[in-house]
Every structure is written in C-alpha cells, then in structure tokens.
Amino acid sequence: MDWKSHYQRWKDFVELDGQVSKQLIAMRENDLTEAFHGYLTFGTGGMRGILGPGTNRMNIYTVRKAAKGLALYLESQGEGFKYRGVAVAYDSRYMSKEFAVETARVLGVHGIPTYIFSSLRPTPELSFAVRHLGTAAGVMITASHNPPEYNGYKVYNEVGGQLPPVQADQVIQQVNSVEDELTINVMDQRDLEDRELLKWIDTKVDEAYLENLEDVVVDRKVIEEQTNDFTIVFTPLHGTANQLVKAGLSRAGFHHIHIVQEQAEADPEFPTVASPNPEEHQAFELAIEQGEKIEADILVGTDPDADRLGVAAINAEGKYQVLSGNQLGALMLDYLLSHQENLPENAVMLKTIVTSELGKAVAEHYDVETMNVLTGFKFIGEKIEEFHQNGSHEFIFGYEESYGYLIKDFARDKDAVQATVLAAEMAAYFKASGKTLFDALEDLYEHHGYYLEDLHSMKLEGLEGAKQIDEIMESFRQQPLQAVRDLSVLAVEDYKNGTRTELDSEKQVSIHLPKANVVKYILSEDCWCCLRPSGTEPKIKFYFGVKGATRQEAEARLEQLKNAVLERVTVLKK
Structure with a gap:
C-alpha cells in the first residue's frame, strides 16, 4: 500500500x-x-x-x-x-x-x-x-x-x-x-x-535485585575507610534510576550521596538537557555546578532507562571531565582484576569489536582472555549464556564503548546501577592514595601505552542517504585503504562476508561471528578503524582507535587516521 x-x-x-x-x-x-x-x-x-x-x-x-x-x-x-x-x-x-x-x-x-x-x-x-x-x-x-x-x-x-x-x-x-x-x-x-x-x-523484585547488587562491591573496607570523606553527586537525568541507585550506593556503604534535584523527577520532556545522554558533557552541566559547590569526588549520571553510565572526575587541570566509555571500562576492568587474588584459569573479558584495545591489554596483563563480539550488548549477553551452558569460560566483565558495562551476570544487559556502585568504590580506592580517576587512567596509559579513540557519525537521511551509505560501505569493501602515513593496513575484516583478509599474503580466514554490515581495518602499531551503519538511525558511524608511546604520538595518529578516512568519504559523497 x-x-x-x-x-x-x-x-x-x-x-x-x-x-x-x-x-x-x-x-x-x-x-x-x-x-x-x-x-x-x-x-x-x-x-x-x-x-x-x-x-x-x-x-x-x-x-x-x-x-x-x-x-x-x-x-x-x-x-x-x-x-x-x-x-x-x-x-x-x-x-x-x-x-x-x-x-x-x-x-x-x-x-x-x-x-x-x-x-x-x-x-x-x-x-x-x-x-x-x-x-x-x-x-x-x-x-x-x-x-x-x-x-x-x-x-x-x-x-x-x-x-x-x-x-x-x-x-x-x-x-x-x-x-x-x-x-x-x-x-x-x-x-x-x-x-x-x-x-x-x-x-519484592526490587529487594531481590538489591541483594544481588551487594555482590558488586569488591572491597567493603575501602568504602568504610573513605565514606565519611567521600562525596558523590548523582543525576538520573529525569529517568528511572533515582531510587535504585540511591539504595544501591547506601547499601554499599556510601553516606554522602547528593542528587541533582532539578533532574531527580521523572519527566518525559527532559527539560534541563539538550539530550538525556550521559555520554555528552552538556548532560553533566548541573551535576558539575553542584559538584563544584560541594567539592564532590565523583559525578555520576545515568540515561533514562539506566543501562548507560557516565562518570565525571577531576582532571589534571582541576576541572570535572567526563570519562569516555572506553576509559571508564578499562579502569573498571583493571580495578576488578587487580583485586582478585585467584582468578579462574578460564576467566574471560567480553568487549565489542569497536571497543578500545586498552581493555585487551589490561586483561592480558592479568592473563585473562579477551573475546570480541559484534556491536550491541545482546552479543555479550548471548556469550555469557553460552558460557553457562557449556562451562567453557567464566565471565569476569563485559563492556562497550557506548557507556555500557556489566560486572555481575544476574542481569544480562548493560547495567548502569551496577556500574555506579563499582565506579564509586573505585574512585574511593584511588582517593585513599591521593589520586583521581584521571590519575589512575594516566597510570594505565604509562604502563600499557596511550590508547585513544574517537567516533564520527554521519547522518544521511531518506532514500538518497541510504543509497550513499551503501555506496560508502561497498567502496571501503572493494577498495581497501592501503596506508595512512606511517601506519600500514595489515588486514581487512568484513563481517558481512565473515572473512578476514591479510593484505600482504591475501590469505583469508573465517570470522566466527554473526553476519553484519561492518568493515574493520587492522593497521600497524595496534591501530584500527571501523565502518558501521547504525541499526536504529539514518547514520553511518566511523570508529577510530590508535596507540602511541606518548599521548602526542597517539593524538597525531588519531588525527591522521580520521582525516584519511573522512576525506575519502567526502569525495565519495560528491
């Protein structure tokens, strides 16, 4: 019709x-x-x-x-x-x-x-x-x-x-x-x-959830020692998380929890933000204002349905800055693994193919296997159930770059309530050593290398936009990048065809993941980029990940890689 x-x-x-x-x-x-x-x-x-x-x-x-x-x-x-x-x-x-x-x-x-x-x-x-x-x-x-x-x-x-x-x-x-x-x-x-x-x-369901949530706490002694001098500012961004997060933090032992009152009530208009997205700095403006007044140690914000968590901490300039999903995930993973004395031999960390390789480096440091899944937390949940069915691995942690984390698998989707409790405990732990989360992140970079990431989304609406997205994807499939300055292209992973092609030998191996319209380039020096049309919006997304021995080297590589890809896209759109 x-x-x-x-x-x-x-x-x-x-x-x-x-x-x-x-x-x-x-x-x-x-x-x-x-x-x-x-x-x-x-x-x-x-x-x-x-x-x-x-x-x-x-x-x-x-x-x-x-x-x-x-x-x-x-x-x-x-x-x-x-x-x-x-x-x-x-x-x-x-x-x-x-x-x-x-x-x-x-x-x-x-x-x-x-x-x-x-x-x-x-x-x-x-x-x-x-x-x-x-x-x-x-x-x-x-x-x-x-x-x-x-x-x-x-x-x-x-x-x-x-x-x-x-x-x-x-x-x-x-x-x-x-x-x-x-x-x-x-x-x-x-x-x-x-x-x-x-x-x-x-x-009754709330109580059962909160009882399970108590297992997220790694070291209660850390919280007990810091709680009287540790302050949290929390915003649910007019969504669902207010009561559950407050209860979870209180049960964990935190006493000084300050709610951003202007954003505490559920409101379908989300009147105080341009977008109720904790990935965006603007969503934290009121939390930052309140945090500065009371000198809060950590600011946390959840999206309306509380599956995504954003965290802001004091940076090197003394200002509150929102950590990226990649950064917070790597910090959580390192904190969890460093506080477990006897890790299972079959322990595994799960992340998506567009999530930072810093997590993999952290996991390898503790002899924990990393498994990659397609973009979407459903694939992490699917893997967890597979482990339960066959007993092959023990799930330790799962995360994705878009601010989704899961610590304990009593839930099977990303869980901002769990992540809030762990992030607060982690911040309290580092405060005891005179550090902020950004100080701890710098320690990770110095130990593992400077991993930096970026995401560029291009909105192409209507039938013409859909056609352009298809043409961009096919161009990068059929005519792979060859090199980006000092970075050579080692392999192309085509998740639509389920193959990985090594460019020097043209050898192909199978990718054992579900088929998806995704192309990923693996470059030298632990760098990569990935193209993926959005599944829910008329957009094509370009993900970039680099590593450098110094921050300056990583920043230069990131800029070069982004420019090389996006300049080619600009030509294709003409």
Whole structure:
C-alpha cells in the first residue's frame, strides 16, 4: 500500500482510539506522508520511533502488533512455554505505561500472563526480573537517550538478554505476519487482573535485585575507610534510576550521596538537557555546578532507562571531565582484576569489536582472555549464556564503548546501577592514595601505552542517504585503504562476508561471528578503524582507535587516521 491507502484505512476505522483520531485529524499532509509511509520496522533490537498516529509511528496499534508477534513466537516454542509469562517494565517517556498495559491486553488473549512493574524501572532490572521470575520473555518500553518525541519496544529472551539474531529473526517473522494492526483482539484490563493474567510486581523484585547488587562491591573496607570523606553527586537525568541507585550506593556503604534535584523527577520532556545522554558533557552541566559547590569526588549520571553510565572526575587541570566509555571500562576492568587474588584459569573479558584495545591489554596483563563480539550488548549477553551452558569460560566483565558495562551476570544487559556502585568504590580506592580517576587512567596509559579513540557519525537521511551509505560501505569493501602515513593496513575484516583478509599474503580466514554490515581495518602499531551503519538511525558511524608511546604520538595518529578516512568519504559523497 502507498501512504494514502494506509491513512484511509486508519481514517475509516470506526473503532479508532479517540485520542489517536483527534491527532490524526490535526495532521498535515507532509506529516501524514511520513507517518504512513510503510511500517515501523521491528528489527533485531525491537522497534523505536516517533510517537503519534500512523503505521510508521509508535502508538497503541503498532505496539499491539509487536505484542501479537511476541505472543505468536511464544506459542511456537512448544506447549506450556508461554504460560511462564512475560515481564514488562517501562521508563519515564510519554505513553510508556500505556504501552506496557497494551502489551498485557494482547498477550492475555493468548492466555499469556504478564508481570508489570507498578511504576517505572530501569532496563537492567527488567533483565533481572525475567531471570528472577522465570518468565518466557521480557519487554522494556524505552527509547533510551533519544529525544522526547520517541519511544521504543525492546524484547528480551528467557535468560534476560536482548534477542540474539536467530531468536530475533523468529520474532520479526511473527510480527511481520500480522497483517492488520487495527483489528488485533485485546482484553479489558479489569478482566486481565481478575483472571490473574495481569499481575503487578514491585518491591519484592526490587529487594531481590538489591541483594544481588551487594555482590558488586569488591572491597567493603575501602568504602568504610573513605565514606565519611567521600562525596558523590548523582543525576538520573529525569529517568528511572533515582531510587535504585540511591539504595544501591547506601547499601554499599556510601553516606554522602547528593542528587541533582532539578533532574531527580521523572519527566518525559527532559527539560534541563539538550539530550538525556550521559555520554555528552552538556548532560553533566548541573551535576558539575553542584559538584563544584560541594567539592564532590565523583559525578555520576545515568540515561533514562539506566543501562548507560557516565562518570565525571577531576582532571589534571582541576576541572570535572567526563570519562569516555572506553576509559571508564578499562579502569573498571583493571580495578576488578587487580583485586582478585585467584582468578579462574578460564576467566574471560567480553568487549565489542569497536571497543578500545586498552581493555585487551589490561586483561592480558592479568592473563585473562579477551573475546570480541559484534556491536550491541545482546552479543555479550548471548556469550555469557553460552558460557553457562557449556562451562567453557567464566565471565569476569563485559563492556562497550557506548557507556555500557556489566560486572555481575544476574542481569544480562548493560547495567548502569551496577556500574555506579563499582565506579564509586573505585574512585574511593584511588582517593585513599591521593589520586583521581584521571590519575589512575594516566597510570594505565604509562604502563600499557596511550590508547585513544574517537567516533564520527554521519547522518544521511531518506532514500538518497541510504543509497550513499551503501555506496560508502561497498567502496571501503572493494577498495581497501592501503596506508595512512606511517601506519600500514595489515588486514581487512568484513563481517558481512565473515572473512578476514591479510593484505600482504591475501590469505583469508573465517570470522566466527554473526553476519553484519561492518568493515574493520587492522593497521600497524595496534591501530584500527571501523565502518558501521547504525541499526536504529539514518547514520553511518566511523570508529577510530590508535596507540602511541606518548599521548602526542597517539593524538597525531588519531588525527591522521580520521582525516584519511573522512576525506575519502567526502569525495565519495560528491
């Protein structure tokens, strides 16, 4: 159908929700074209989109379609599986709780129980709840750190991880099999509750999560010795983490926890920030202002669904600076490994292919194996479950450059609550030695080399943009970089074809990871770059990683590598 046919179908639907109908009447043609041009894609990470009427928007009807697909998938998994039910959580965005209830209304028709938190909760607690309650699946209603007009729908499997490719494809197939999102049968909420097909969950799951969280603490003595003189400023950025982070830090033994009050309340408008993203310095402006007043030792901020953590500490100039995800991950890893006397022989650290090699260097120092996975924390969760099934390795730590960390695997997605507790303990430990986190980072650089990274995102919208992204990817596949100043290209890893090609010998070896539209160049001197189209936005991302004997050498190499790649891209776009 073209957009007009989709629009007419909605306009003529006599049972259309009243609020949706009012919004539909108020829409202009340009908006209608965007809203009804095709269907909102349910992909490997679920779906995410702008709120509003339309087949290409987040609304109760597209949510019902996703829930119907999930119900069909659960029914396909064998008799009795679906009766384990589905755990559902939601964040502070517009329509989040409504979408959670709509999910239950669809699942109830299929006799599938739904367990919904009675108020907003973080993504990692949803991951934990699936495991704790033993449900068949989980759903998290969130758009992470996207702007206020967005919401999203993420599906989790029975072990609490985001769906890996095989399961995701099966769910996608079922979602796509639903032909008419408007006529999906739903149950009344009161009937669901009376028949115990909708159960509200709350503090018992919170308490179980917090009990597990206590195991994240490595050395309580460190906290006990420093807590009276150690100050934390925390901002949940108008999201879900306020109560859980405060409780977790208190149980760990921290007494001086100062909340940024302007950002403490859940607010779908995120009024105090340009973007509720702890990767961005601007998201920390109020925390920095408060930190300077009370001379805080560490500033921590979580995104709205509390799966990402940003940390700011005092740098060499005496100013608060936000650590990168690569930097904080390497510090956490080193702290964990340096405080374990008897590491298992089969210990493994997991990171993504676009995460800094500093982590690998740290792990090697402690004789711990590093495994790389594709971008996306679901692949880390998938590996952890694989280890549990075959006993081949013991998970020690997992992280990705985009501010996602997991310390203990009672959750199977990145967990900013866990990471907050560990980051605070780590900062207290270094303070006892008269150091900040940036001082500790400098020690890592001096020992392992100066690893620096950068990310450049290029937004290319519409059909023409998608075509340009494809052309850029194919150009770098078919005509590899040869050299960048003093750096030679050693190998090309093409994750779409599943091959690694050594350029000097043209020898090819297989990459045993799922297929993905990613190209990575391995250069001399432990340098690399990687190209990857975004899975959720009309962007192509360019990742760069270098190493130098000094900071100056690393900075020069990073600039050279970025310029070489981006100059070629500029020519391709003309």
